[in-house]
Amino acid sequence: xxxxxxxxxxxxxxxxxxxxxxxxxxxxxxxxxxxxxxxxxxxxxxxxxxxxxxxxxxxxxxxxxxxxxxxxxxxxxxxxxxxxxxxxxxxxxxxxxxxxxxxxxxxxxxxxxxxxxxxxxxxxxxxxxxxxxxxxxxxxxxxxxxxxxxxxxxxxxxxxxxxxxxxxxxxxxxxxxxxxxxxxxxxxxxxxxxxxxxxxxxxxxxxxxxxxxxxxxxxxxxxxxxxxxxxxxxxxxxxxxxxxxxxxxxxxxxxxxxxxxxxxxxxxxxxxxxxxxxxxxxxxxxxxxxxxxxxxxxxxxxxxxxxxxxxxxxxxxxxxxxxxxxxxxxxxxxxxxxxxxxxxxxxxxxxxxxxxxxxxxxxxxxxxxxxxxxxxxxxxxxxxxxxxxxxxxxxxxxxxxxxxxxxxxxxxxxxxxxxxxxxxxxxxxxxxxxxxxxxxxxxxxxxxxxxxxxxxxxxxxxxxxxxxxxxxxxxxxxxxxxxxxxxxxxxxxxxxxxxxxxxxxxxxxxxxxxxxxxxxxxxxxxxxxxxxxxxxxxxxxxxxxxxxxxxxxxxxxxxxxxxxxxxxxxxxxxxxxxxxxxxxxxxxxxxxxxxxxxxxxxxxxxxxxxxxxxxxxxxxxxxxxxxxxxxxxxxxxxxxxxxxxx
Amino acid sequence: xxxxxxxxxxxxxxxxxxxxxxxxxxxxxxxxxxxxxxxxxxxxxxxxxxxxxxxxxxxxxxxxxxxxxxxxxxxxxxxxxxxxxxxxxxxxxxxxxxxxxxxxxxxxxxxxxxxxxxxxxxxxxxxxxxxxxxxxxxxxxxxxxxxxxxxxxxxxxxxxxxxxxxxxxxxxxxxxxxxxxxxxxxxxxxxxxxxxx
Numbered sequence: 001x002x003x004x005x006x007x008x009x010x011x012x013x014x015x016x017x018x019x020x021x022x023x024x025x026x027x028x029x030x031x032x033x034x035x036x037x038x039x040x041x042x043x044x045x046x047x048x049x050x051x052x053x054x055x056x057x058x059x060x061x062x063x064x065x066x067x068x069x070x071x072x073x074x075x076x077x078x079x080x081x082x083x084x085x086x087x088x089x090x091x092x093x094x095x096x097x098x099x100x101x102x103x104x105x106x107x108x109x110x111x112x113x114x115x116x117x118x119x120x121x122x123x124x125x126x127x128x129x130x131x132x133x134x135x136x137x138x139x140x141x142x143x144x145x146x147x148x149x150x151x152x153x154x155x156x157x158x159x160x161x162x163x164x165x166x167x168x169x170x171x172x173x174x175x176x177x178x179x180x181x182x183x184x185x186x187x188x189x190x191x192x193x194x195x196x197x198x199x200x201x202x203x204x205x206x207x208x209x210x211x212x213x214x215x216x217x218x219x220x221x222x223x224x225x226x227x228x229x230x231x232x233x234x235x236x237x238x239x240x241x242x243x244x245x246x247x248x249x250x251x252x253x254x255x256x257x258x259x260x261x262x263x264x265x266x267x268x269x270x271x272x273x274x275x276x277x278x279x280x281x282x283x284x285x286x287x288x289x290x291x292x293x294x295x296x297x298x299x300x301x302x303x304x305x306x307x308x309x310x311x312x313x314x315x316x317x318x319x320x321x322x323x324x325x326x327x328x329x330x331x332x333x334x335x336x337x338x339x340x341x342x343x344x345x346x347x348x349x350x351x352x353x354x355x356x357x358x359x360x361x362x363x364x365x366x367x368x369x370x371x372x373x374x375x376x377x378x379x380x381x382x383x384x385x386x387x388x389x390x391x392x393x394x395x396x397x398x399x400x401x402x403x404x405x406x407x408x409x410x411x412x413x414x415x416x417x418x419x420x421x422x423x424x425x426x427x428x429x430x431x432x433x434x435x436x437x438x439x440x441x442x443x444x445x446x447x448x449x450x451x452x453x454x455x456x457x458x459x460x461x462x463x464x465x466x467x468x469x470x471x472x473x474x475x476x477x478x479x480x481x482x483x484x485x486x487x488x489x490x491x492x493x494x495x496x497x498x499x500x501x502x503x504x505x506x507x508x509x510x511x512x513x514x515x516x517x518x519x520x521x522x523x524x525x526x527x528x529x530x531x532x533x534x535x536x537x538x539x540x541x542x543x544x545x546x547x548x549x550x551x552x553x554x555x556x557x558x559x560x561x562x563x564x565x566x567x568x569x570x571x572x573x574x575x576x577x578x579x580x581x582x583x584x585x586x587x588x589x590x591x592x593x594x595x596x597x598x599x600x601x602x603x604x605x606x607x608x609x610x611x612x613x614x615x616x617x618x619x620x621x622x623x624x625x626x627x628x629x630x631x632x633x634x635x636x637x638x639x640x641x642x643x644x645x646x
Numbered sequence: 647x648x649x650x651x652x653x654x655x656x657x658x659x660x661x662x663x664x665x666x667x668x669x670x671x672x673x674x675x676x677x678x679x680x681x682x683x684x685x686x687x688x689x690x691x692x693x694x695x696x697x698x699x700x701x702x703x704x705x706x707x708x709x710x711x712x713x714x715x716x717x718x719x720x721x722x723x724x725x726x727x728x729x730x731x732x733x734x735x736x737x738x739x740x741x742x743x744x745x746x747x748x749x750x751x752x753x754x755x756x757x758x759x760x761x762x763x764x765x766x767x768x769x770x771x772x773x774x775x776x777x778x779x780x781x782x783x784x785x786x787x788x789x790x791x792x793x794x795x796x797x798x799x800x801x802x803x804x805x806x807x808x809x810x811x812x813x814x815x816x817x818x819x820x821x822x823x824x825x826x827x828x829x830x831x832x833x834x835x836x837x838x839x840x841x842x843x
Contacts, residue, residue, distance in 0.1 A: 066730065150766075154781060157765040161835030167842070168696055176695045177831065177842050180730035265723065265739030267767035269780035285782055289801040290837050292763075363783045366769070370780065414721065418772055611816065616712060 026229035028211060031220035034231035038215060039239035040104040045207075046240040047097040048199065050247075051135075054090040059192055062142070064184040067395035069144035070261040074385055074396065077258055088251025094136055096247055098276045101129055102331070109310065109327045112320050113216035119311035121213065124206040126308055131199045138191040140274055144184065145259030146374055150271035153179060158284075158296050179264065260377040261396040266410075269370035272345070279337035282344075303330065369434060376431065380406055383636055408628020409435060411621055412445075419602065422446050425467055440471045442603065448629050449520030449578030451513050451528075458509040460490045475601050482599045484560060492551050501552075508542055508550045512557070515539025520578035524631050540564055543574065571597050583626045587617075702830040702841070703727070707743055707756070710811060710823035715750035719770050719777070719788060721759070724829050743807060743827055744770060744777070746788065756807040756827045757790050763800035765834045777804065801837045805830070 012018045030038070061080065063072040076083040105125075108114055114122035141152040160170035175182025226232070259268075273281050280300070287295035306313070306326065313319040343350075347364035351357065377400075384399040385391050392398050400406055412422065413435060421440035422432065424447065444467035447453040456462040463469050469476040469486055477486050493505060518529045518536045529536065544564045547556035558566035563574040573594045576582040585592070588607040591600040607615040607622060617625075627633060703726040713720055721744055728738040742759040757777075759767045766781035776793055777786040779800070785793040790804035810826045833840040 066733075154764045154766065157834050160833065167833060167840075171695045172693065174695070175731075176698065177700045178728075178730070181733070182695070182731050265741075269767070269769070271766070271781065285799060288799045289796050292799070292801065292835055359783070359785075363778070363780070366778075366780055609816075616709070 024211070026227070026233075028215070028228040030215055030226050030228055030232050031217040033223040033226045034235050035218070035222075036235055036239070037107070037218060038232060039236050040100060040107060041210070042236035043239050043243050044097065044100050044104055045203070046236075047093055047100055047243065048203065050093045050244070051090060051097070052196065054086055054093070055192065055196075057086055058090055062188075064142070064188040065181050066144065066184065066262070067393070067397075069142060069184050070258075071385075071391050071396055073143040073145075073258055074382065074391075077256070078382065078386060084255060085251060088256045089247055091256035092247040092250040093243075094139060095274070095276070096243060097132060098136065100243070101132060105129065106327060106331065108216075109323055111216060111218060112314060114311045115314055115320075116311070118209070118213050118216065121206060121209045122311050123308065124202050124209065126304075128199065128202050128206060130304075131195050131202065135191060135195050135199070136274060136276070138187045138195065141187050142184070142191060143258055144262045145378070146262055146266075146268040147257075147259040147271060149179065149262035149264075150268040151273050154271060155273065155277075158292075161293060162297055163293060179262075258378065258382075259374055260381045260400060263397060263400065268374060270367050270374060272341075275338065278341045279334040282337040282341035372431075373434075377406060384634060387634055387636065402624075403633060404624050404627035405633040407621075407624040408633075411617075411625050412628065415606070415617065416445070416625070420445050421467065421471075425465075440466055441473055442471055442601075443468050445629055449517060449522050450525065451517040454517045454578075455510070455513040457485070458489055458513060460493050463489050475599075482601075488555060488560075491553055492555070497552070505550055508547060511535055511539035512542050512547070513539070515543060516574060516577055519574065519576050519582075520630070521580075522578075522630055522632075571595055571599075578630070580626055580630065580632070583629070584622055587622050587626065588615075700831075700842070702828050703740075704810075704826055705829050706812075706824050706826050708745060708825045710754070710825055713745045713747050713754045713825065715747045715752060717746060717748040717788065718772065719744040719746040719757075721770060724827070726829065741829060741831075742767065743829070744768075745809075745825060753811065754809055754825055755790075756809045756825075757804045758807055758829070758832070760805070760831070760834075761800060762802045762805055762832065762834055768804065801835060802839070805832050805839060 009018065058076065061072055061076050061083075063069065073087070076087050078084075080086070108122065108125070137152070137155065140148045142148070156170050156174055159173070160166045162169065171177065173183075173186060175186045272278065283299075284292065284295045310323050310326075314323045344360070345364055345367050347357075348361045348368060349364075351361065353361045380403065381396055381400055384403060385396055409432070412420075416422075417435055417437055419437075419440065419442035421437040421442075421444040422435040423429075423444060425444065428436070456465075456468050463486060464477065466472070475481045475483075477483060478490065480486075492509075493502060497505065514532055515536045516539070517525065518532075518539075521529075542550070543557045543561075544566055545556050545558055548554045557563060557574065558569055560570050561572065561574045562569045571594055573582075586595050589605045590596050590603040591598075591605060596603065604616070606617040607619065609615050612618050705724050705726050707722040707724060708720070712722075721742060723739045724741045724743055725737050726740050728735045728740050744757045744759060745754045747754045757768075761768050761779040761781065761784060763779065763782055763784050766779050768777045768779045768784075768786065770777050775788060777788070777790075779785070782799045784798050784800040786800075786804050787793050790806060792798040792800055792803055807827045807830055810828075812824045812826055813821050814824055815821050831842045833842050
């Protein structure tokens with residue numbers, strides 16, 4: 001075995017001088033012996049190699065266009081075997097690379113390793129740092145999720161403010177005035193082509209120069225010299241493994257997140273740059289108005305220029321001290337700004353709202369809410385994309401726009417929440433806290449059509465509460481102009497009714513509620529409605545006039561309402577009450593004879609015209625609101641399977 | 647690879663020198679021609695976006711009746727056809743405006759929701775007396791002016807958009823008034839308004 005191998009090596013050596021190459025590469029002298037403090041440069045190379053490998057494999061799946069970018073990343077994350085691992089490695093190694101760069105940089109300055117004859121090492125190193133930051137910035141956009149989209153948008157928007165060519169540069173980077181396909185293709189070409197090529201080139205130079213001048217030994221007298229192979233290589237490898245362990249731990253523990261697909265029409269209000277750019281983000285807040293170019297360009301520009309000049313500044317002892325001071329200032333300052341940015345964003349979670357801090361508190365609360373909402377949205381889109389219908393060719397955004405669960409609350413918030421309340425009175429859901437209206441001027445729509453909700457209309461106490469007719473300015477209570485329903489319920493179960501009869505009436509009302517609720521045909525109550533067919537049939541009889549025998553007043557629902565066999569009585573018509581069609585017709589024009597007629601109290605008509613251009617809401621939006629109110633949206637059969645990314 | 651020492655040596659013999667000058671010149675020209683042509687072709691394609699101008703669309707955003715004269719801003723999405731490279735998306739949300747009207751007789755005022763600072767979407771909660779931007783905490787009064795003047799990170803007040811009212815006859819003979827705006831996209835970060843286009 002040895003001899004053939006030897007002859008192959010000899011053959012190669014004759015032609016390419018491999019022995020010298022290998023010797024030079026491996027038997028480099030390490031003055032003072034191998035040390036842990038020399039590992040940072042090598043870990044960076046290892047990090048880059050990881051990025052190149054994982055990057056190329058991701059490239060084999062990734063598809064840069066606005067209808068496929070998020071979708072292909074979703075596919076990596078949820079469909080490819082081990083895709084989450086591949087993407088996680090790439091995601092977290094990118095972040096760790098920034099940390100390693102910072103460590104490497106601090107060490108070089110601290111040790112004065114940038115001084116002659118190593119100026120060029122330093123300059124190539126600085127360029128490498130900028131290239132890596134460029135890779136991070138471009139990479140952040142590629143998954144085309146809300147977070148990356150909006151954060152990058154703010155970034156390029158700022159860049160466009162650069163003096164002279166800013167606006168043109170932004171247009172070139174973005175590939176037009178707006179973000180779109182061309183932005184992705186350009187960013188991807190930078191991310192996977194141009195920048196890596198630059199990185200390889202400068203890294204080659206950097207390592208070559210490093211070898212030329214030898215390792216910068218901290219104290220060469222410390223011990224006997226050794227060679228790079230195997231002593232230092234062992235230490236480097238152990239360090240590389242350590243770095244990998246951290247990345248793996250982060251991947252397994254947190255996983256690379258994927259927000260919901262970028263939606264140009266719905267800004268993500270919690271858009272923040274990646275954590276290592278946060279200090280810049282925070283720094284900008286110090287520069288109001290036109291001073292911004294100082295914060296965004298002039299000061300950072302000066303700092304980077306000074307950094308490039310460090311080898312020359314550091315020639316004298318005083319210069320070196322200046323460099324070290326600047327280093328401390330930069331890193332200390334960045335750490336402080338980063339902490340401040342994080343604190344500002346989480347302010348409301350850590351403080352009480354007071355008179356003085358309210359602006360700060362509200363801003364932070366808005367941020368946290370937006371973030372939480374975005375996380376829920378992201379989970380939901382994944383659920384939809386994993387559903388049997390999968391993602392349509394128009395992209396995942398189509399799923400988002402067509403989903404009552406996602407769009408309902410947004411449309412409701414915009415069009416209904418000003419008057420209505422939406423909250424479970426018994427058990428408020430903190431996830432829906434943003435839909436609560438503390439001072440409603442219309443009924444509570446939570447659980448609309450359910451037996452529970454309908455029962456409230458027939459309960460003297462509940463109908464008088466703000467959740468039904470007791471809302472502010474209601475004309476439907478006993479002193480209002482349309483108190484018939486209210487008075488009917490209160491008289492039916494008034495003080496003079498004795499306990500035994502009260503019990504009978506309540507039972508009758510329960511049957512009525514069950515029957516009326518069955519009209520809604522809610523999918524959540526489907527099984528129950530089937531099971532209670534007899535109860536419902538009894539309830540229908542009661543509504544159609546049977547109640548007259550139960551109530552002392554001899555009144556019944558169909559004295560006033562149209563229902564079942566009792567047609568053309570009056571409104572609101574209870575046939576199909578709170579069914580999908582009833583609601584759609586109702587929202588279109590609530591003042592219709594079938595609904596409130598002249599009694600209508602402020603409930604707007606959202607689509608009264610045949611010509612859709614004249615209407616406030618188009619049919620699609622109405623359907624989304626109605627389906628959401630009725631709880632009709634896709635639910636995975638095995639909820640656990642949908643969240644396997646967690 | 648050029649050989650500099652030889653070039654110097656040849657200075658003693660002028661004809662040689664001239665020939666090598668021509669050689670060098672020709673080598674540079676042909677070499678540059680061979681490499682720069684593809685580069686140029688690439689650059690021209692790459693610079694295309696700078697040559698394209700975009701127009702601000704005229705958009706119908708609301709019915710006049712949807713903007714009560716109570717001085718409270720109402721939010722309306724701006725829906726227009728959007729083009730993206732090889733796709734055309736009919737009737738997409740491209741942004742949003744706030745319309746408000748002080749008095750039933752007054753014409754509506756339109757503000758784009760895009761923050762003049764860094765382009766985030768300015769928010770408005772009903773009941774507030776301020777517009778608030780969620781990104782860098784700029785805030786604006788309901789007349790669009792910056793609430794803290796030049797202290798504010800935003801370099802200018804909210805951008806107003808030109809509004810036009812159009813009367814439309816319906817089939818039944820009645821007519822409605824529509825609110826149209828010219829949805830202009832302004833550059834962010836400057837004291838003055840510049841259109842992006």
